[in-house]
Amino acid sequence: QKEVEQDPGPLSVPEGAIVSLNCTYSNSAFQYFMWYRQYSRKGPELLMYTYSSGNKEDGRFTAQVDKSSKYISLFIRDSQPSDSATYLCAMLAGGAQKLVFGQGTRLTINP
Amino acid sequence: ETGVTQTPRHLVMGMTNKKSLKCEQHLGHNAMYWYKQSAKKPLELMFVYNFKEQTENNSVPSRFSPECPNSSHLFLHLHTLQPEDSALYLCASSQGTGGVGVFYEQYFGPGTRLTVT
Numbered sequence: 001q002k003e004v005e006q007d008p009g010p011l012s013v014p015e016g017a018i019v020s021l022n023c024t025y026s027n028s029a030f031q032y033f034m035w036y037r038q039y040s041r042k043g044p045e046l047l048m049y050t051y052s053s054g055n056k057e058d059g060r061f062t063a064q065v066d067k068s069s070k071y072i073s074l075f076i077r078d079s080q081p082s083d084s085a086t087y088l089c090a091m092l093a094g095g096a097q098k099l100v101f102g103q104g105t106r107l108t109i110n111p
Numbered sequence: 112e113t114g115v116t117q118t119p120r121h122l123v124m125g126m127t128n129k130k131s132l133k134c135e136q137h138l139g140h141n142a143m144y145w146y147k148q149s150a151k152k153p154l155e156l157m158f159v160y161n162f163k164e165q166t167e168n169n170s171v172p173s174r175f176s177p178e179c180p181n182s183s184h185l186f187l188h189l190h191t192l193q194p195e196d197s198a199l200y201l202c203a204s205s206q207g208t209g210g211v212g213v214f215y216e217q218y219f220g221p222g223t224r225l226t227v228t
Contacts, residue, residue, distance in 0.1 A: 004153065032214050043115070043201050043219030044154070051214065088154065097142075097167060097208040099217065101154040 003027050006089055006102025015111050019076040023089035023102045026070065030091040030100075033065045035074045038086045038104065047087075048074070079109045113137055115220035117202050123226045126192060132223045134185040134202030142208045143185040144217065145177060148199040160185060161208045192227045199224050 006023045013019055021035075032051055036044035048063045050056045050072075056063045062075040072091075076083055089102040115136045124130050136143060145157040159167035160179040174196075176188040185202055199222040205215040 002153075006153075008151065041221065043203070043221050045219065046216050049214065049216070090154075092209070092214070095209065095211040097159055097161075098156050098169070099154075103151070103153045 001026055003100050004089065004091055004102045007105055008103045010106040010108060012108045012110060013079060015079060015081060015109055017079050017109075019079050019083070019107060019109075021074040021076075021087050021089075021105050021107070023072050023091075024070055025072070025091055025100075027091070027093065027100070028070075029093035029096075031094040032092040033063070033072045034090040034092070034099070035061075035063055036088040036090060036101075038088060040085075044088055081109045081111050084108045115202055115204055115218050117200075117220040117223050119223060120221065121224045121226075123228060124189070124192065125228055126194070128192075129188070129190040131189065132187040132200055132202075132225075134187075134220055136183055136185075136202075136204035136218070136220075138204055138218060140204040140206050140218075141182050142205045142215070143179060143182070144203040144205075145185065145187055146201040146203065146219075148201055148222070150198075154201070157187075159208060166208060189225075192225075194227050197225055197227045 004025045034049040035047045038044040053067045060077045064073040086104045088104040090099045142161045147155045158177045178186040201222045202220045203217040205217045
């Protein structure tokens with residue numbers, strides 16, 4: 001079983017839709033949960049990170065972590081064509097230096 | 112230059128060639144990383160350097176040889192690669208490598224697209 005599972009998509013939605021991206025994981029030691037966005041021909045950039053469980057909101061983006069279910073989500077409200085990218089979840093155990101990434105979900109927002 | 116830069120952006124090499132990838136960070140960070148991103152696979156950590164010392168080698172074959180002469184520069188020397196080594200190689204840097212209760216954001220460069228023929 002992979003440590004982190006993420007549906008690679010592709011996912012295509014109309015502009016203005018609410019997008020839900022998800023990852024599941026198996027390692028109970030993960031304490032930091034991150035979402036990266038990667039545009040074509042660019043490196044990943046950190047969108048949000050959450051420590052332990054709970055929700056975090058930043059503008060149109062909301063990250064949720066449910067440690068009891070080993071499940072994390074990223075919601076994008078009022079999606080824009082500029083949100084079209086690959087979204088990668090990543091996780092880190094406390095005190096560790098090795099980020100473990102999901103496969104990434106390719107998202108397209110259609111005008 | 113700002114952020115993390117990588118050269119070359121594209122590289123095509125034969126299986127018997129020797130080449131090097133270069134990464135430079137302009138962020139004043141102390142830790143640098145090499146990652147491999149293959150199609151349909153998760154991003155994989157290859158090496159970690161902290162204050163020029165290698166602190167992680169994620170079971171990477173010896174045909175990949177990293178070098179970190181100082182905290183701002185990181186190289187990946189390549190020799191006798193295989194076609195399955197074709198991938199996007201990403202460099203990243205962070206202020207530190209973390210500890211209990213500490214998180215350091217990693218900043219990525221744009222990557223080098225490597226094709227082994």
